[in-house]
Amino acid sequence: MSPVQILMYHRVGDFPGRVRSHGALYCHLPRFKAQMAMFKWLGYQVISLDDAVAGLAGQRALPKKPLVLTFDDAYVDFLEHAAPVLKAHGYPATVYAVSELIGKTSSWDAGVGPDPAPLMNAAQLREVQDMGFTIGSHSSRHLRLAQQSDERIHSELRDSRHALQDLLGSRIDHFCYPYGSHDLRCIEAAAQAGYLSATTCQRGAATSQDDPLSLPRKAVSRGDSLLGLWWKLRFKDIPKHPAIRRPGPGQAAP
Numbered sequence: 001m002s003p004v005q006i007l008m009y010h011r012v013g014d015f016p017g018r019v020r021s022h023g024a025l026y027c028h029l030p031r032f033k034a035q036m037a038m039f040k041w042l043g044y045q046v047i048s049l050d051d052a053v054a055g056l057a058g059q060r061a062l063p064k065k066p067l068v069l070t071f072d073d074a075y076v077d078f079l080e081h082a083a084p085v086l087k088a089h090g091y092p093a094t095v096y097a098v099s100e101l102i103g104k105t106s107s108w109d110a111g112v113g114p115d116p117a118p119l120m121n122a123a124q125l126r127e128v129q130d131m132g133f134t135i136g137s138h139s140s141r142h143l144r145l146a147q148q149s150d151e152r153i154h155s156e157l158r159d160s161r162h163a164l165q166d167l168l169g170s171r172i173d174h175f176c177y178p179y180g181s182h183d184l185r186c187i188e189a190a191a192q193a194g195y196l197s198a199t200t201c202q203r204g205a206a207t208s209q210d211d212p213l214s215l216p217r218k219a220v221s222r223g224d225s226l227l228g229l230w231w232k233l234r235f236k237d238i239p240k241h242p243a244i245r246r247p248g249p250g251q252a253a254p
Contacts, residue, residue, distance in 0.1 A: 003205035004052045005044070005233050006068040008217040011075050011117060012082040015222060022114045026222040029081050036089050038226050039067060044233075048092040049134060049174050053197045056208050067233075069093040070199060070217065072138060072176055073106055076118040079128055087131060095128060096138035096176040099160040102167070108142045108178075122167055129168055136174035137161050137195075144181040153186055157193040173197070175213075187213045187246055204239045211245040 010025040012032050027035075039046060045063040047055075049070070055062035069086070071078050074097035086093050101107065103121030110116050120128065129135050139145065140160040145153050157175060164172045173196040177186060180201025190198045190213045197212045204216035216239060218232050 001208050002062045002064055002066055003207045004066045005205050006217040008219045009071045011077055013077040024219045024221040025114055033085055035229055036085055046091040049094045053212055071095045074120045076120050079124050094134040094136050094174055096136045098138045098142045099163040100140045137164055137172050138176050139178050142178045144179050145177055145186045146181040146183040153189045157189045161193050184244055202239050205237045214244050
């Protein structure tokens with residue numbers, strides 16, 4: 001079975017010069033356009049997260065070189081800049097929204113480096129959904145979940161799913177852990193909340209051995225050249241830390 005490459009983007013827009021900090025949050029639009037074209041040149045087939053999860057579970061055939069595109073936080077610039085490029089290529093993508101901050105700003109960035117940026121409002125999220133993109137949950141308040149109480153973890157995952165489903169009138173099946181912060185409690189809470197997948201910031205390609213509720217991704221940083229992104233896709237598959245998975249039959253919890 002082919003491993004699935006899942007890429008993590010945040011903001012896409014006009015960022016030609018140096019950014020003050022947190023370069024992994026930014027992708028300059030001309031570079032983004034070149035990256036999207038490169039995927040076709042390299043033979044990658046961009047598939048939906050739904051298809052990836054089904055394929056990893058052996059429920060659907062995967063293409064030879066499957067690639068999934070994800071966008072954290074649901075910034076307004078996704079709709080303004082990224083969506084038209086994705087539509088031009090016919091690429092699906094998943095956008096993770098923070099349910100209690102819809103129409104507000106990325107206030108979690110205040111005082112830590114990046115300037116808070118506008119997040120999509122309800123109408124814009126519906127527009128993105130109507131364009132064929134998938135909306136997922138990025139929790140209720142963008143907290144570091146592994147640092148929270150059991151009760152808070154469950155409420156962040158459960159309540160955000162319910163809120164987004166009510167807002168958009170469709171199922172919310174995919175979750176993304178803010179900051180990549182997760183532990184076994186978070187994975188179990190994601191399962192109890194009804195999610196089919198959850199993505200992390202753990203580097204690597206997703207395989208059938210991964211827990212679908214702790215899927216690895218590869219971050220696309222502002223400084224990634226086309227060669228650098230190709231290298232990341234082709235070779236950066238060794239995780240920096242052991243994956244957190246729910247124990248299967250005969251397995252002990254990590």
